[in-house]
Amino acid sequence: MAPVLLYGPHQGYPPLRRELAQWLSEVYSPPTGATTMDRICITNGASGNLANVLIKFTDPSYTRRIFMVEPTYFLACPIFEDCGFLGKLRGVPETVQDGVDIDFLRRELENAELDARNACLRSGQKDEPAAKCGPCYPHVYKYVIYLVPTYSNPSGKTVSVAMRKQLVLLAREFDALLITDDVYDFLSWQEDTESAHDAVAKPPPRLVDIDRSLPGGSVHGNCVSNGSFSKLIGPGVRVGWAEGTPAFVSQLAEVGSSSSGGAPSHLASTFVEHMLRTQWLQHYIRDILVPTYKERYCALMTAIADRLIPLGYAMEAKILSGTADETSGVAGGFFTYLRLPLGLPFAKVVAAIALKDHALRIAFGHMFTVAGDHGSVARAEADGGFAYCVRLCWAWHEADEIQEGVLRLAAVTKDVRARVERGEDVAAGISIGIR
């Protein structure tokens, strides 16, 4: 037992890295060949690793912007802010077609580059990292692009393969690091199969695999995949992994807190290794997790179709977007995003009334704006914006509770609509925390 109770190797428990490499190779079948353990660093989950990546590979004096695909996973915002990027976060709209408005992103990158060059000309300072320099920081990126490309939290959208390639090429062009939270990839199912066992569907290729397979990649690469066991075993386990080029992950492993404390979550990572090595986790995902989520997903979709669509709700996006043949008939993740019926106020008002008068808690569009970006709020609040949407989750509740929740949402909707028709100012006095 001594090795598991001592400080773990900085890059993580080698048997877990080996098991993970094998499992990831099976799940993704990367086109360039199997995932090898030198591409993997064990983490204490996607959140902690996001902070470590920023500590090791960004410098607020040099890294110009953090781009976050919006509606965004809002709890990532304070991680970026803690790492020195307060006021430097910018939203990039999702699109229904491909998943990301890449023309918008390119324009923003070009503008930020111009601003940075002009600032250097004015100040006479060199365009180089001021704080993170020297051998401990072999590559500091100019930009970060953050997204949840598969079954996004909150929108449920999946970015098409074609767009994934475009993102990798754009990141290479602008020296950007794509950080992808790939935490829902394993929860994917065919909608039309009856049998639980053949329900599991293959996730699309990760951006990190695309970065590996396209010629012309750099030593540190332009993409890191942030994986986690939180959605597979439970968030309390605090074990995850990062995958990137061998140079990237070995540098990530040398973040100061790992140099001092050893690999994060070392003891727990030995338990996870046992679960993977014995195939327990693989069977659990296939036989318990996916069938359970599929059943709850179906309960939610049926309830939405029966109770909410007749009231004027619309599914904001299919669970998967992209080219039809790439994605049809596959669903997954935790969430779906619904647009409120026309004439209703912002979803945050509906959510406040739902909580106060109907004991129903729902997540609303304003929560998913990018912190400190006025453009993100303006886009959310514009006609057709995501502030008029709610996020519903099928993962936590049993099917009968999901049905009850949707019944309550239908009642809230009728209630709010009646108040609006009576000319009441429904937003007056409403206050609901965004974060």
Ligand SMILES: Cc1ncc(COP(=O)(O)O)c(C=O)c1O
């Ligand atoms: C997109 C996304 N990233 C990260 C996390 C948190 O992951 P972890 O528990 O591994 O820190 C979540 C949890 O909801 C999530 O939805």
